[in-house]
Amino acid sequence: MTSEKTVFELIRNNKGIASAAAIFTLLSIMYFFPPEDLKAGFPGFIVDYRVAWPLLTLTIASGFLVSWPIAFAMLFSFAGDFFGAYGSFVCQMACFATAHAFFIYFFSTRFKAVSTLSAIRMKIASQKDADTYNELRLKKIVVFCLACIVSAFFIAIFISFILPSIDKGLLRIGCGIYAGLISIMLGTALLQRDLGFGIGALLFVLSDLVLAWDKFVSPVEYRSFLVLVPYYAGQFLIWIRACIDNARRNRA
Numbered sequence: 001m002t003s004e005k006t007v008f009e010l011i012r013n014n015k016g017i018a019s020a021a022a023i024f025t026l027l028s029i030m031y032f033f034p035p036e037d038l039k040a041g042f043p044g045f046i047v048d049y050r051v052a053w054p055l056l057t058l059t060i061a062s063g064f065l066v067s068w069p070i071a072f073a074m075l076f077s078f079a080g081d082f083f084g085a086y087g088s089f090v091c092q093m094a095c096f097a098t099a100h101a102f103f104i105y106f107f108s109t110r111f112k113a114v115s116t117l118s119a120i121r122m123k124i125a126s127q128k129d130a131d132t133y134n135e136l137r138l139k140k141i142v143v144f145c146l147a148c149i150v151s152a153f154f155i156a157i158f159i160s161f162i163l164p165s166i167d168k169g170l171l172r173i174g175c176g177i178y179a180g181l182i183s184i185m186l187g188t189a190l191l192q193r194d195l196g197f198g199i200g201a202l203l204f205v206l207s208d209l210v211l212a213w214d215k216f217v218s219p220v221e222y223r224s225f226l227v228l229v230p231y232y233a234g235q236f237l238i239w240i241r242a243c244i245d246n247a248r249r250n251r252a
Contacts, residue, residue, distance in 0.1 A: 010244055017243055020061035021236070027054040028232045032224070052081035054232055058239050066242040069106035073099045077235060089215075090171075093178050096208075100181040103238070107188035107197070110245070114192075115140075140193075147190035151183040154205055158212070165216040175212070182208055189238075196241030203234030 011018050030038065031050050038047045046053075055078035062071035080095035158179040166172040182205055189201030207230040214220040214227070 010247065011240070014065075014243075014247070016061060016065055017240070020057055020065070021240070024054050024057045024232075024236060027057060028228075031228060049082060049085045051085050051228070052078055055081050055235065058235065062239070066239065066246050067106065069102045069109075070239065070242040073102035073106070074235070074239065075099075076102065090174070093174060097178050097181050100178075100185040103185045103201075104181070104188050106242070107185070107192060111188065111191045143193050144191060147187040150190060150202075151187035154186065154209065155179060155183045157209065162209075162212050162216050175216075194241060196237050196244075200234045200237030200241065203230040203237070207231035207234060 011021050027050070031054070035047050035050075038050070055074060059071070059074040059078045062074045066074075076095045076099035080092045080099065083091035083095060158176075163172060163176060163179075166175055186201045186205050189197045192198065207227050210220055210223070210226045210230075214223050220226060
């Protein structure tokens with residue numbers, strides 16, 4: 001798989017990715033059908049837990065198509081969706097917190113590897129190339145500052161509006177830890193300077209923000225659409241971009 005391959009070319013030319021993407025899309029759309037209509041053709045368990053099946057698809061496909069941190073992130077995301085459908089908010093939050101920890105590990109190691117490669121190239125570069133690398137280093141600093149600002153913005157929203165609305169002390173602490181993890185996940189994703197990872201992580205955070213607002217502050221109209229559409233889209237963007245990384249690494 002060459003670096004010139006686009007996402008659409010990758011999906012079209014890789015049967016595993018194409019199949020997983022198609023099933024994921026169909027299951028995501030299926031969630032928004034009325035459950036009464038779905039139960040006419042599917043078992044009740046399948047319908048009641050339908051929110052989790054799209055991520056189960058990515059979890060299964062991850063065993064062949066992405067690196068292990070992303071595979072575990074998808075697995076715990078699936079578990080979070082499952083517990084959410086079951087009605088256990090604490091277990092749901094714990095699973096997603098674990099998923100974010102794996103995302104953070106993946107983004108951090110990827111950023112470190114890219115930075116190390118850039119440093120090696122700079123040592124053997126000519127003076128003209130060195131000037132180019134210095135410009136790139138300046139851009140990295142700017143991106144790092146922007147990533148910190150964006151992450152701090154979401155933390156500030158949570159602390160100012162959502163955290164005060166949580167009555168139970170332990171739940172407030174747990175939600176605070178979770179907010180910190182997802183903000184760090186967003187920051188490390190933005191450090192990749194990649195639209196797939198960056199937009200995917202941002203959509204994930206927006207989804208969780210709407211979910212938290214609906215649960216703790218005030219009901220949100222069209223909650224299912226505003227939570228699940230960006231959530232599914234964000235997860236898929238991160239997953240497909242990780243597939244590209246893995247394909248290029250295997251090709252090298």
